[in-house]
Amino acid sequence: MAYIRVKLDEMMARRKMRLNELAERVGLTEANLSILKNDKAKAIRFSTLEALCAALDCQPADLLEFIKDK
DSSP states (O other): OEEEEOOOHHHHHOOOOOHHHHHHHTTHHHHHHHHHHHOOOOOOHHHHHHHHHHHHTHHHHHHEEEOOOO
């Protein structure tokens, strides 16, 4: 089954940013960011994606990856 993988953990590592710092910058709880970071989210709001991109200085494609069926 195809799905979209959230690569938040990789981008946070590149930016040397901890979850609590990112949560403060984007205005989300650490629990909600953890769901995204651990690739457990079923959806993401555009406003959240915009805030993440602004805080991490990246593009949406840096955070999301389409995985095709095998």
